[in-house]
Amino acid sequence: MNHHDADITDGVVVFDGQGAKTMDSAVATLKQMGMEICTVKKDEGVIEGSIDSDKVQQLKTVPGVCYVRSVFTYTADYPTGDPRDQDGPEPAIERDEE
Secondary structure (H helix, E strand, O other): OOOOOEEEEEEEEEEOOOOHHHHHHHHHHHHHOOOEEEEEEOOOOEEEEEEEHHHHHHHOOOOOEEEEEEEEEEEEOOOOOOOOOOOOOOOOOOOOOO
């Protein structure tokens, strides 16, 4: 069976370098948008993380964003019981006994 819970994009968001306070605010905003942050480089104005692919374009609307780069996009299949699981458990396979 083909499982498809979400399309996820790993990406890099580059900011205009207006200081640490701006970066702290940006991290909070990106988290509210659903981005899982993995790296914050305040001195370089760069945040790396993963977000639903549908939301990549919205990243460009965050104040101070200069550039958004999609690095890798993939299909996620979360395990049964995970709140992100959209398709539920895989149905049991019926076998004919001969």
